Amino acid sequence: MKDASKLSTAPKVLFVEDDQTLGSLTVRLLGEQFQVRWLRDGWDGLQEALRDGWDVLLIDRGLPSLDGLQIVRRLRAAGDQVPILLLTALSAVQDIVEGLDAGANDYLAKPYDAQELAARLRALSRRTVDHGSEEVAAPLSVGEWLLEPSQRSAQSGYGSRIALSPREFDLLSLLAGNPDRVFGRAELAGGVFDGPANESVVDTYVHYLRKKLGREVIITIQGLGYQIGHS
Known part of the structure; x- marks a missing residue:
C-alpha cells in the first residue's frame, strides 16, 4: 500500500511512452517510489515537459507525432536542463551516442529491468536536487586547448574555438581535472554517463575528441585505460 505522505515528496517523473502494455506496467512498478504522469504522444510530451516542476523525464525514442530524440533536442535548445532518461529498442553504440549527443543524460535499452530503471531515475532526480548548489567550474588547460565550461567548447592559443557535445565535454573535463x-x-563510463554505459561508447567519444582536438589530447595506457595528454 502506498504511503501518501512519502509519495507527496517523491520525485516527479514525466513518462512518455506509446506502448499501452509497457506503459501501464512501468507506471505500476514506479508508482511506489515516484509521482508519475504518463503521456502517450510525443508532441503532448514536449508541451508538458516544457512546464516547470519535473524532476526527471523518461522518454521513449520511438513516439507518434514527435520522436524522443526531437523532444530532447527541442528541450535542450530551449535551455531546459531537466535530467532525461531515454528509452530505446536500439542498442547499437551509434544509436546510444546519437541519443546522448542530442542531450539525454542516460539511456536504457528495452526490455529493461524495473529495479535498474528505478535506480537510474533516483540518481537523475538527485542531480536535480543538487543542481542549484553547483558552482561554475573554472576553465581547464589541456595542452594548447582551454576548456570553457560556460560555453562547452575548447579554445586554442591561436584563437580557434571548437564546439563540443555535452558528453565530449564531460569526458574531457573528467580526464583534464585529474591529469595524473x-x-x-x-x-569513465560510470563517471561520465549516469548509468552503467556500454564501454564501447567511451571509445567512441575518445575517437570523436581525438578527431576534433588531435590524437595527443587523450592517450591510451595499454591494458589500463585512458589519461589526459600532457603538453
Missing part, C-alpha cells in the same frame, strides 16, 4: 590519473573504461 589513468581511468579505466568502466570507470
Whole structure:
C-alpha cells in the first residue's frame, strides 16, 4: 500500500511512452517510489515537459507525432536542463551516442529491468536536487586547448574555438581535472554517463575528441585505460 505522505515528496517523473502494455506496467512498478504522469504522444510530451516542476523525464525514442530524440533536442535548445532518461529498442553504440549527443543524460535499452530503471531515475532526480548548489567550474588547460565550461567548447592559443557535445565535454573535463590519473573504461563510463554505459561508447567519444582536438589530447595506457595528454 502506498504511503501518501512519502509519495507527496517523491520525485516527479514525466513518462512518455506509446506502448499501452509497457506503459501501464512501468507506471505500476514506479508508482511506489515516484509521482508519475504518463503521456502517450510525443508532441503532448514536449508541451508538458516544457512546464516547470519535473524532476526527471523518461522518454521513449520511438513516439507518434514527435520522436524522443526531437523532444530532447527541442528541450535542450530551449535551455531546459531537466535530467532525461531515454528509452530505446536500439542498442547499437551509434544509436546510444546519437541519443546522448542530442542531450539525454542516460539511456536504457528495452526490455529493461524495473529495479535498474528505478535506480537510474533516483540518481537523475538527485542531480536535480543538487543542481542549484553547483558552482561554475573554472576553465581547464589541456595542452594548447582551454576548456570553457560556460560555453562547452575548447579554445586554442591561436584563437580557434571548437564546439563540443555535452558528453565530449564531460569526458574531457573528467580526464583534464585529474591529469595524473589513468581511468579505466568502466570507470569513465560510470563517471561520465549516469548509468552503467556500454564501454564501447567511451571509445567512441575518445575517437570523436581525438578527431576534433588531435590524437595527443587523450592517450591510451595499454591494458589500463585512458589519461589526459600532457603538453
